[in-house]
Amino acid sequence: MPADDPGVPAGSTPGEGDLARLAARALELVRDGDIVGLGSGRAATAFLRALAERVGEGLRVRGVPTSEATAALACRLGVPLAGLDEAPLALTVDGADEVDPRLDLIKGYGGAMVRERIVAAASRRQVILVTVEKLIPVLGTRGRLPIEIVPFALPLCRRRLEALGCPPAVRQAAGRPVRSDNGNLLLDCAIRPLADPAALERELRAIPGVVDTGLFLGTAGIVFVADGRAVRILERQGRR
Amino acid sequence: MPADDPGVPAGSTPGEGDLARLAARALELVRDGDIVGLGSGRAATAFLRALAERVGEGLRVRGVPTSEATAALACRLGVPLAGLDEAPLALTVDGADEVDPRLDLIKGYGGAMVRERIVAAASRRQVILVTVEKLIPVLGTRGRLPIEIVPFALPLCRRRLEALGCPPAVRQAAGRPVRSDNGNLLLDCAIRPLADPAALERELRAIPGVVDTGLFLGTAGIVFVADGRAVRILERQGRR
Numbered sequence: 424m425p426a427d428d429p430g431v432p433a434g435s436t437p438g439e440g441d442l443a444r445l446a447a448r449a450l451e452l453v454r455d456g457d458i459v460g461l462g463s464g465r466a467a468t469a470f471l472r473a474l475a476e477r478v479g480e481g482l483r484v485r486g487v488p489t490s491e492a493t494a495a496l497a498c499r500l501g502v503p504l505a506g507l508d509e510a511p512l513a514l515t516v517d518g519a520d521e522v523d524p525r526l527d528l529i530k531g532y533g534g535a536m537v538r539e540r541i542v543a544a545a546s547r548r549q550v551i552l553v554t555v556e557k558l559i560p561v562l563g564t565r566g567r568l569p570i571e572i573v574p575f576a577l578p579l580c581r582r583r584l585e586a587l588g589c590p591p592a593v594r595q596a597a598g599r600p601v602r603s604d605n606g607n608l609l610l611d612c613a614i615r616p617l618a619d620p621a622a623l624e625r626e627l628r629a630i631p632g633v634v635d636t637g638l639f640l641g642t643a644g645i646v647f648v649a650d651g652r653a654v655r656i657l658e659r660q661g662r663r
Numbered sequence: 664m665p666a667d668d669p670g671v672p673a674g675s676t677p678g679e680g681d682l683a684r685l686a687a688r689a690l691e692l693v694r695d696g697d698i699v700g701l702g703s704g705r706a707a708t709a710f711l712r713a714l715a716e717r718v719g720e721g722l723r724v725r726g727v728p729t730s731e732a733t734a735a736l737a738c739r740l741g742v743p744l745a746g747l748d749e750a751p752l753a754l755t756v757d758g759a760d761e762v763d764p765r766l767d768l769i770k771g772y773g774g775a776m777v778r779e780r781i782v783a784a785a786s787r788r789q790v791i792l793v794t795v796e797k798l799i800p801v802l803g804t805r806g807r808l809p810i811e812i813v814p815f816a817l818p819l820c821r822r823r824l825e826a827l828g829c830p831p832a833v834r835q836a837a838g839r840p841v842r843s844d845n846g847n848l849l850l851d852c853a854i855r856p857l858a859d860p861a862a863l864e865r866e867l868r869a870i871p872g873v874v875d876t877g878l879f880l881g882t883a884g885i886v887f888v889a890d891g892r893a894v895r896i897l898e899r900q901g902r903r
Contacts, residue, residue: 508818540871541816573845573874576781578748605813606846631781634813634874 438554441649442469445552448647448654449516450474452550455483458505460542461497462517463490463535466552470516475500487512489542490535491604510545517543519551519639519646523562526551526646526659527620531569531637534594534601534609540635540642548644555650561616562638568612569594569637571603576632580610583630587623589614607634678794681889682709685792688887688894689756690714692790695723698745700782701737702757703730703775706792710756715740727752729782730775731844750785757783759791759879759886763802766791766886766899767860771809771877774834774841774849780875780882788884795890801856802878808852809834809877811843816872820850823870827863829854847874 446469453459453474461471471486471493478484478501485505488494497504517539521529528551530536543549559565568589572580577593584591591610594601601609617623624638641659648655686709693699693714701711711726711733718724718741725745728734737744757779761769768791770776783789799805808829812820817833824831831850834841841849857863864878881899888895 506818507815510818510822537813537872538815541813541819544871545819573777573781575747575778575845578746578750579781579785582750605815628868631784631875632777635871 438465441554442466442552443473444652444654445554445647445649446470446473449550449552450477452514453477453482453484454513457484457513458509459484459486460512460515460517460546461486461488461493461502462515462539463493464518464533466518466554467493467516468496470552471496471500471502475502478502487542487545489515489517489538493535507542507545512542512546514548514550515539515543515546516550516552519553519557519643520637521559521562521565522551522553522557522643522646522648522657523559526643526657527562527641528639528643529562529565529568529637530639531571531609532567534569534603536569536637536639537571537603537605537607537635540639543639543642549642551643551646553646553648555648558648562620563614563617566613566615568614570610570612570627571605571607571634572610573632573634574608577608580630580632584610584612587626589623605634678705681794682706682792683713684892684894685794685887685889686710686713689790689792690717692754693717693722693724694753697724697753698749699724699726700752700755700757700786701726701728701733701742702755702779703733704758704773706758706794707733707756708736710792711736711740711742715742718742727782727785729755729757729778733775747782747785752782752786754788754790755779755783755786756790756792759793759797759883760877761799761802761805762791762793762797762883762886762888762897763799766883766897767802767881768879768883769802769805769808769877770879771811771849772807774809774843776809776877776879777811777843777845777847777875780879783879783882789882791883791886793886793888795888798888802860803854803857806853806855808854810850810852810867811845811847811874812850813872813874814848817848820870820872824850824852827866845874
């Protein structure tokens, strides 16, 4: 195979076409002059690349990144950054790991959920991009709930989470505990499908040292779902 | 005045006798073999010094410190340290900035409240030492509520706190923002006496990026109050 042959034609990576369609759909919500929250992860990155193209064509937007990785990519792609002090942001575009029929979410497999929630909370609308396999009937279906904790609290959090039936594993990379962009630890809690996500959220937040959880209840305003060649639109009824 | 004259005789600093009396009273709760949570601040330091004397006389205890400053002092005084993984601790001895008639507290003027809550939560009993001026009729009387936040969230927290009527000031030292032992920012919120501290706590904890607040509701098991030459004992009715 010649060196200049990429082997895999552009667009054929599984899901890449889906992500491009989602990104294009989200772009339609962006207006000239907007400040846009930039999520983290694959879907958010696809949106950022599409946004950068439009910026190259003259669209005037600035982005508030939800992770150091997203900030670095935005810089590289030439999307100007703005601060969280310039809120309210028009919208935040982000991905999710689970979406239930009420548009409640589990996020955090990528570890950026604390800043993702902060930026979304400073935005008029949280726009979520997912491929169809992220739609689940009940939150917890994929068996994993990330939470971020103050490192000092690890032994207490471990005991409390085990007592709640959500045994945690400290997220590791290259054999060492991962630190979030905020300097904290990420725990991946083993969970079953949740009968009452709001009750679990209250219990988790009541544990001293828990900074935040991956449960995003009532935050998503609109969800775009790539399903085959189509993009489905799920919209929350009523304002949050 | 000769160089070796300290000027102020030992024990005459205002409140030092009070603190020594409180420390002695708290010591009576400590048993040989206990693991003890070590608070931060003046009253907790008086207790640590008294505990260290007893350790020098043969008492076998170990301490779990709630701040880097307390850890350093414990080491210097020869009190062995233990980890939070050795819970449950028998008791935690700490101070407070306000104590109301229900034994609800405001803490955090010293900036260690996040670890103080974590260690207290791992303890069978939270023992609070205060001088009488910390007894107030209603939480908020002294006008200040510390909270700890993820630094990234500052602009959002500022707006939300102002909207709640608790305008925050970023705590500074030597002209720079103070970082807590957890690497976070400390905000001192201006408050009025609180009609419903539990409601405010819920509202504060619902702000994305808030790690914890100085409101300690329902945590204190017993409060020793230095009042003139006497030490009053206030005990919570029922178990928490």
